[in-house]
Amino acid sequence: MTSTPLRKDAARNWDRIVAVARELVDRGTPLQLNDVARRTGLGVGTVYRHFATPEALLEALATPCLEDLAAHGRRALADTDPRRALEGFLTRTIEAQVTDASLAPVAAASADALPRTTELKETLWSTGATLLDRARAAGAVRPDLAAADLVPLMCGIAYAVDIRGGASADRIDTAHRYLTALLGGLWAAPTAA
C-alpha cells in the first residue's frame, strides 16, 4: 500500500512515533510534534520526516480504524436488509468515534493531510450514501435525510457524548442511547390505539 516500503530502522521509528502519539491522544494531550519527538527520544527532524504536520500524524493514528470501518462497510453493502445494514454501519461508526479519540477531528476536518485519509473518508462517505439510498428506497428512512447529513449527524452524536462527559466506560452506552434516540425519535412511539 505504501509507495516505498520503509527501511527497517525507519519502520521502527515510525512505530515508536505512532505508539507515543496514540498514548498522547488517548490521554487527551494535544499532539505536538516536538513533544512527540522528546517522548520518543527521536530528533524533531526525524518526526517531521515521517509526519509533516500534527494532522498527518493524527490521521496516521486514525487510519487503521478507518480501514476497519471501511471493511465493515463492505460487509454492510452485502447485507440484504437495508435498514439493518444502515443501522449496523452507523453504530460501528459512532462506536469508533467515541472509542478512538483520533477519529473525531479527522472526521470533522474538511481538508486532509494524507491522501490515504481522503481515500478512506470518500469510501466511507460513499458507503454511507449507498446504504442510505437503499434504506430510503425501501421506505425505511425519512425522505428528507440526505447523504450529506450522515457525517454531520454522526459527528454531532459523538460530540454530544463528549459534552455529556462522565466515565469513559459509559461513553459507548451513551453513544448507543443517542444513536437509538436519533434513529427512533425522541417522541415516544405512538401507542397503537
Add this chain to the structure above:
Amino acid sequence: MTSTPLRKDAARNWDRIVAVARELVDRGTPLQLNDVARRTGLGVGTVYRHFATPEALLEALATPCLEDLAAHGRRALADTDPRRALEGFLTRTIEAQVTDASLAPVAAASADALPRTTELKETLWSTGATLLDRARAAGAVRPDLAAADLVPLMCGIAYAVDIRGGASADRIDTAHRYLTALLGGLWAAPTAA
C-alpha cells in the same frame, strides 16, 4: 441589572469592545483580548479591565441571547401542552445556537467566567429539565432520556450543523431538519397499516 452602572466613557468602550468581539466571533476568528484591543484602538489594559479573560468577553456576547432564551423558557413553562412546550423550547435553543456563534462554546463549557452566565445556564437547564419531566410524565417522550442529555443533544445538533457547513442562510433550516429528525426519529414513521 448591573451592580455599578458604568461611567459614560467606560460604557462607550464596553460597547466598542463588545461590538468588535461580536464581529470577530461572527467571522469565526478566535477571540484574543490583545487583538480586540488593537482593533478597538483601546489599550490592552482597558480591555482586560472590562473582561478579564476571552471567556468572559465571549460570555458577555452570549448573555443577551441567553436572557432571551430564559424569557422564552418562562413562557414555555406556562404552556399547558407539555409536548409543544418542550418542542418550542428546544427549537428556540437550537435556533439561537446556530444563529449566534457565541453560544455554542458557552453552552459547552463546564466552567463559566461570569456569575451571570452560570445563573442563566442554570435557569435554562432547569427549565429544560422541568419541561422534559412534564413531557415524560405525559408519555410524550421516550423514557430513557434524562435531563442530563438535553444539553449534550442540543450541542450535538448545533455541532452537526457546523460540520455540515453550507451557506449561513441554510443553517437554520438545517437545524430545524436535524431537530425534527431527532425528535421524530430517522426511521420513517410506520405507515398506519
Add this chain to the structure above:
Amino acid sequence: MTSTPLRKDAARNWDRIVAVARELVDRGTPLQLNDVARRTGLGVGTVYRHFATPEALLEALATPCLEDLAAHGRRALADTDPRRALEGFLTRTIEAQVTDASLAPVAAASADALPRTTELKETLWSTGATLLDRARAAGAVRPDLAAADLVPLMCGIAYAVDIRGGASADRIDTAHRYLTALLGGLWAAPTAA
C-alpha cells in the same frame, strides 16, 4: 509638623491607607498603590494624592519608628557612658529593623521620597556618628571603624536575620546574637591566662 493640617476626611483616608499598607508590608506583600487603593476602597487617584510613589508610602510607614529611634538617640546622647550609649543605640536600631519591615528598605535607600525621611535619617546618622566618635575617643571602639560604616553594618545584620529565616518570634533573638557577635567578635575572648 505637617505643613497644612489635613481636612478631617482627608486625614481619615490617610489613616486608612497607612493601615492597609502596614498590613501589606507586615505580610511581606509588595506595596502597590493600585492594590492599596482597592483594599482601602479608595480611588487610585486619592492614594496617589496622598503618596506620590510606593516609596513615599513606605516611608510614611517607617516615620513613627524613625521618630522613636531619634528620640532614643537624644537620650543616648545624654548618656555619660559612651560604650553603653552606643550599644544601646545600635541595639534599638537593629531591633527596629527586624521588627518593622518598612525600615530596612528605607534605611538602605540612597534617595528618599519624603523630606521628613531625609531629615530623620540625617538626624539618626549624625547621632550614630557622634556616639561612635565619643566611644572611639574613649578607646572603646576599634579605630578603623568610620561613621559611614554604621548604617551598612546595621543593614547587613538586619539582612542576615532575614536570610537566616525561621520563626518571626526568633528574629529579635537572632538579631541580638548577631549584634553581640559583631560587637564582641566571633573569635572567643582569649581566656585570661
Add this chain to the structure above:
Amino acid sequence: MTSTPLRKDAARNWDRIVAVARELVDRGTPLQLNDVARRTGLGVGTVYRHFATPEALLEALATPCLEDLAAHGRRALADTDPRRALEGFLTRTIEAQVTDASLAPVAAASADALPRTTELKETLWSTGATLLDRARAAGAVRPDLAAADLVPLMCGIAYAVDIRGGASADRIDTAHRYLTALLGGLWAAPTAA
C-alpha cells in the same frame, strides 16, 4: 563534567549568552532573558533552550566561582590550624561575593534552578560547618555561633558592602574590614593592663 557535550555552534551560543549576562550582571542590570536574547542577537527561543529561567542563567554565571570556592574549601579542610582555616575560608567567600555580583543572589536564594548549584552550595555549607565545628572544638570561636549562622552572616557582610557603596575598587577593602570587625569584634580589644 557536563552530561552531554554541546555541539560546537551551541557551545558558541552558550558562551555568548553567558558573556552578555555577565556584563549585565556586572552593570547591575536585572537579568531578563528577552533582553539577553536581543543583546546577543539570538532568538528568544535559543536563550530559553539554554537557560529555562533567569535564575538558571544567573547560576550558570555563578558556577565557576562556586567551584573555585569549593576547591579552596577542600584545601582549608586540610589545614591543621582550625582558626586559620575558617578565617581563610570566610575571607575567600566574602571576597567572592563582593567581587562577583552573581553570587549574592544565588547564595541568598532558598531554591536553586540548577542541580549543580544545589550540589555546590551544599558542599560549601558543609565545608563551612565542618570548619566552624573544628574551630569551636578548638575553643577558637564563641560557642553560640551555629553553622546555620555562617551563610546569613556572610550574606549580611556582602550586603553591608553593597549598601556602603563607594568605588568598586574599595569593595574588597571594605569587605576585609567588615569581616575583620565581625571576627574580632567592634569593641577595641582590652588593652592588657
Add this chain to the structure above:
DNA sequence: CATGAATGAGCCTTCATTCAT
C-alpha cells in the same frame, strides 16, 4: 478633592518549522 478608567510599555513564554551538522 475624589474617583477610577485608560494607558501601553514591557516582560514572560510557547511552539511550529527550518536547516546546519
Add this chain to the structure above:
DNA sequence: AATGAATGAAGGCTCATTCAT
C-alpha cells in the same frame, strides 16, 4: 537518514502612572 539547535512571530498578562469626569 537522523539529529536537535535555532528561530521568532505570536500571545498572554501586569502595573505604575495619568487624566477626564
